[in-house]
Amino acid sequence: MAYRTIKGTHDILPEEIHRWQQLENVVHSIAGHYGYNEIRTPVFEDTGLFSKSVGKDTDIVSKEMYSWEDRSGGHLTLRPELTAPVVRSFIQHNLGVRSPLQKLYYIGPLFRRERPQKGRQRQFHQFGVEVFGSEHPEQDVEVIALAHHIFKELGIKDISLKLNSIGSGDCRRNYRSALIKFLTPFKDDLSETSQKRLETNPLRILDTKIPHEKEIIQNAPSISDSWTDEDKSHFESVQSLLSGLNIPYELDEHLVRGLDYYTRTTFEFVSEDLGAQDAVCGGGRYDNLVEMLGGRPTPATGFAAGMERILLSMVTSEQTDGRESIYLINLGKAVTMKALQMAQELRSNGITVYMDTKRRRLKAQLREANRLGTKKAVILGEEELKNNRVQVKDLLKGEQEEIAMDQLAKYFIV
């Protein structure tokens, strides 16, 4: 075969689409209950948007972006994440003026040139939320509760919430110095990437996946020692509000998240049955990003959840949509027009109608009706057309009855 999907990308086939739609419906419905509005932004943006916000020395920007130079010389990138595009849109359209508390959610594809493996693709999908305008802990908790609610609704078990606070400006600066002081003696044991990060962004070393680096950071100073009083009380409120909602969490001092723009609360939902790629959802507060990208200082918080990983651990309900479906068996060219008209009328009344367009024989159409699992077939042949009647066959019981054509919709709607 000449053309196949590109490495790390997948077709979502009809047999899987039910699960996707189920997940999407839950996201729309629950985000709606929390008063969030959907936002859709383009799949490509100015490269600078990502290098500036996500950070130059992150994996995403340094090696995972699909970027190219446009014919007019602009530098464009397929979006590797959606927070920066949503922030761009928030600033561009003055959304903060329209509503002092903007609550947005999104669903869409993202692109990262990573090594493909289970739960890791080059085109993948996320849903997420971004809220602009509140610096208070109840906003962090509402966002976490929303994610938690969606996972519960989807029947995802064995999922746990990890929580940390990486503080604000002063705290980050102090902790940065403390971490550099602690890590410098181990410099030669660190990977090349971490050695570089020691100078550019030492906090990111805490995010390492290399076992011997993990061992080293076991004894690293704790960020909680660098919290300001405000950071501390903010984080204590987040915790007590979560407890008040009966949302269990574990504190994780090393949870700094991969991207540069976070402040204070950071969190991650991990699913025990996913193996190595266990992070289902990551998020937190990012009070400086709007200003960094040229907007008015605006506190913000949000999360992004990986849909492929959620689907791997989601309990799917049976694919019965409860709709009555009918197979319209039509026999011969002479009845085509009438068959199409009948199908349209039934469909306008909310009934699912399958209709043969391959001009197959009666037996083949019956076989198809059974394969599709329809319970009733309507048979229209030349004889029926002449008498303005059709046969209705109960495919389970095998019984058949004749009814007047103009009674058909009524017959099925009851």
Ligand code: ATP
């Ligand atoms: P990881 O540590 O697994 O690489 P990340 O920190 O890069 O995750 P985020 O950028 O926070 O992930 O994205 C949020 C979520 O999106 C992740 O928790 C994960 O569920 C999902 N995700 C990230 N990258 C991929 C990918 N390449 N393929 C599928 N899902 C992904």
Ligand code: MG
């Ligand atoms: Mg990653």
